[in-house]
Amino acid sequence: MELFINQTLKKYQSYATPLLMILREVQAQYFHIPKPAVDLIAQQSGVPRTQIIAVVEFYSFLSFEPRGHYDILLSDSITDMMLGKQDLADYLCQKLHTPLGTVRADGLVSIANTSCTGLCDQGPAALVNCHAIAYLTPERIDRMVTAIEHNIPVTEWDSDLLAVDDNIHQAGLLLTAELAHGAALQATLQRGLTETLAEIDKAGLRGRGGAGYTTAWKWHLCYEGSEEDAFCDISVHQQPQRYVICNADEGEPGTFKDRVLLNSYAHDVIEGMTICAAIIGANQGYIYLRGEYLHLYEPLLAVLAQRRSAGLLGDNILDQGLDFDITIQLGLGAYICGEESALIESLEGKRGIPRNRPPYPVTSGYLNKPTVVNNVETFVAAAHIALHGGAWFAAHGTEQSKGTKILSISGDCAKAGIYEYPFGTPIRQILNDCGADDVLGVQVGGPSGTFICDTEFDRILGFEDLATGGSFIIFNTSRSIFDIVQNFTHFFAHESCGFCTPCRVGTSLLKKQFDKICTGHGSSGDVRELQEIAQLIKTTSHCGLGQTAAQPIITTLERYPELYNQKIKQISFEPGFDLDGALAIARQLSGRNDSNAHLAQVEEE
Numbered sequence: 001m002e003l004f005i006n007q008t009l010k011k012y013q014s015y016a017t018p019l020l021m022i023l024r025e026v027q028a029q030y031f032h033i034p035k036p037a038v039d040l041i042a043q044q045s046g047v048p049r050t051q052i053i054a055v056v057e058f059y060s061f062l063s064f065e066p067r068g069h070y071d072i073l074l075s076d077s078i079t080d081m082m083l084g085k086q087d088l089a090d091y092l093c094q095k096l097h098t099p100l101g102t103v104r105a106d107g108l109v110s111i112a113n114t115s116c117t118g119l120c121d122q123g124p125a126a127l128v129n130c131h132a133i134a135y136l137t138p139e140r141i142d143r144m145v146t147a148i149e150h151n152i153p154v155t156e157w158d159s160d161l162l163a164v165d166d167n168i169h170q171a172g173l174l175l176t177a178e179l180a181h182g183a184a185l186q187a188t189l190q191r192g193l194t195e196t197l198a199e200i201d202k203a204g205l206r207g208r209g210g211a212g213y214t215t216a217w218k219w220h221l222c223y224e225g226s227e228e229d230a231f232c233d234i235s236v237h238q239q240p241q242r243y244v245i246c247n248a249d250e251g252e253p254g255t256f257k258d259r260v261l262l263n264s265y266a267h268d269v270i271e272g273m274t275i276c277a278a279i280i281g282a283n284q285g286y287i288y289l290r291g292e293y294l295h296l297y298e299p300l301l302a303v304l305a306q307r308r309s310a311g312l313l314g315d316n317i318l319d320q321g322l323d324f325d326i327t328i329q330l331g332l333g334a335y336i337c338g339e340e341s342a343l344i345e346s347l348e349g350k351r352g353i354p355r356n357r358p359p360y361p362v363t364s365g366y367l368n369k370p371t372v373v374n375n376v377e378t379f380v381a382a383a384h385i386a387l388h389g390g391a392w393f394a395a396h397g398t399e400q401s402k403g404t405k406i407l408s409i410s411g412d413c414a415k416a417g418i419y420e421y422p423f424g425t426p427i428r429q430i431l432n433d434c435g436a437d438d439v440l441g442v443q444v445g446g447p448s449g450t451f452i453c454d455t456e457f458d459r460i461l462g463f464e465d466l467a468t469g470g471s472f473i474i475f476n477t478s479r480s481i482f483d484i485v486q487n488f489t490h491f492f493a494h495e496s497c498g499f500c501t502p503c504r505v506g507t508s509l510l511k512k513q514f515d516k517i518c519t520g521h522g523s524s525g526d527v528r529e530l531q532e533i534a535q536l537i538k539t540t541s542h543c544g545l546g547q548t549a550a551q552p553i554i555t556t557l558e559r560y561p562e563l564y565n566q567k568i569k570q571i572s573f574e575p576g577f578d579l580d581g582a583l584a585i586a587r588q589l590s591g592r593n594d595s596n597a598h599l600a601q602v603e604e605e
Helices: 002-011 019-030 035-045 049-058 078-082 085-096 138-149 183-191 193-203 215-224 257-264 266-280 291-309 340-347 376-388 390-394 427-433 481-495 501-518 524-540 544-548 551-559 561-569 579-590 594-604
Strands: 070-075 109-114 126-128 131-133 168-170 243-248 284-289 314-317 322-330 371-375 404-411 417-422 439-444 450-453 471-476
Touching: 002 019, 002 035, 019 035, 019 049, 019 322, 035 049, 070 085, 078 085, 078 404, 078 471, 078 481, 085 109, 085 138, 131 291, 183 193, 183 266, 183 376, 193 215, 193 266, 193 376, 193 390, 215 266, 215 371, 215 376, 243 266, 243 340, 243 376, 257 266, 257 291, 257 376, 257 404, 266 284, 266 291, 266 322, 266 371, 266 376, 284 291, 284 340, 291 322, 340 371, 371 376, 376 390, 417 427, 427 439, 439 481, 450 551, 481 501, 481 551, 481 561, 501 524, 501 544, 501 561, 524 544, 524 551, 524 561, 551 561
Parallel strands: 070 109, 168 417, 243 284, 243 371, 284 322, 404 471
Antiparallel strands: 070 126, 126 131, 314 322, 404 417, 439 450, 439 471
16 A cells, blocks of 8 residues: 555645545545555655545545445436436446445445536436446446446446537537637737737626636736736736636536536637736646546546647747646535635645635635636637637627627437527527427526526526526426425535535525425425525525525525415325324323223322
């Protein structure tokens, strides 16, 4: 073990904070994190033992308890459930003789649920040792089981089992074609850094991860550090070290467009990061890649190597004296790490607990240095703007929402996949394009977003109306609102990082209270209590997870109060404990029945 730990530490010695990558390797080697490995890593790396233990306990892909040599995680997302995931899970467990949530006696296989795999357009889906398996069917499960029982490594399974599709159905400004490698960067250097930042500002580009913060202003704050100054000449950078981070940890159920961008438009993503680095004066960047996207890791490393060979990454890029390189770090299964400060904490080898703000990452981010954190799609858009100009981009969309938005569409529709639309597009048009009929409603922005009903389909896609990080889940009239909300509520309770009491306790209370109503044991008082708890965690939680965890309940209560009322009216109030029956049994056991007891009382009187 000591030799393996030393080799792993050496492998990642170029990383500033490599703890997560090291632990990932240990988990893959030993199928858990052995306690002696913790001691060795602490001794050799200088990372406190308590920090290592805390990290292992925090991330769902790490475990102190042994998992199977084939660790199967079945997606428990609502879209997978709608596609028959539960029956397939039962079939898989039967074939492998392994109940869900257990490790088989011989240690060969373990089966459990995971929140979402990012394959919502091609579910039901699973991960086997973090390798994605899409389109699960009994036939494909049979092939998986055969490979497992014959101890065939997952990487050697049939290529069609491991294939992941892009499913791009509609392209717009960004998806029509990949940029010529280096073209946007050359245009940036020819135009000038200050001038290119001005073009990004003119384009009105806002962050595509959901928050919608102005991209040009974020970059400006990172190099200038003051909101009071206007754009100035970017020729002298006051601070020597800055960082660029690409947030590729899209964990929101129903979102998968970043997966497609990194698969087929990786050069555009990296070009956007490089342009950002040139503008803010950074020489190091990171792609924080969602752990469920392990299948993209090696291809992305190849793209980075290709760009270094072409002089588009590394030292003296395009002979312009620009030094910038990128490292990829894989996440370990924590939804909260999609929040930028939690992501930075994770990148630093810690638990992904969101930071108190201020200070903000643009002034005190990774290793307490000024840091830009942007979404994958944002960097792609920035690269296109750098090449084509701000006016080209701003000519599309609305006054408050410029350009286009890439959507991940899944659920009850004929063509699930990727669609790109100008902001301002009505929801009704999107539903028509993807073949959605008899629609009950749409969850826009994932569980943390907004549920809209069939009377709202003339609303538009845009920051001024329906903002979204990209998730667009469609439900037809055969679906139950309560099944949907219950799945989302369980998701938030599971993914709460546990840092603050309102979220840790509140999400659990929401789950229990909603389950009570769903199982027919609630009352109107329980609905009022749901609303009170929802408001409490929304206003007092530490970060966005808690602040949006009640959204599924709040938005459906607003739209379907009659369904909640009907659910309560259907309740049959049966006592949970038969007091009379219990007393009768007690009297019988004691030799005193009801009549004898009565006679005894009369005699005493």
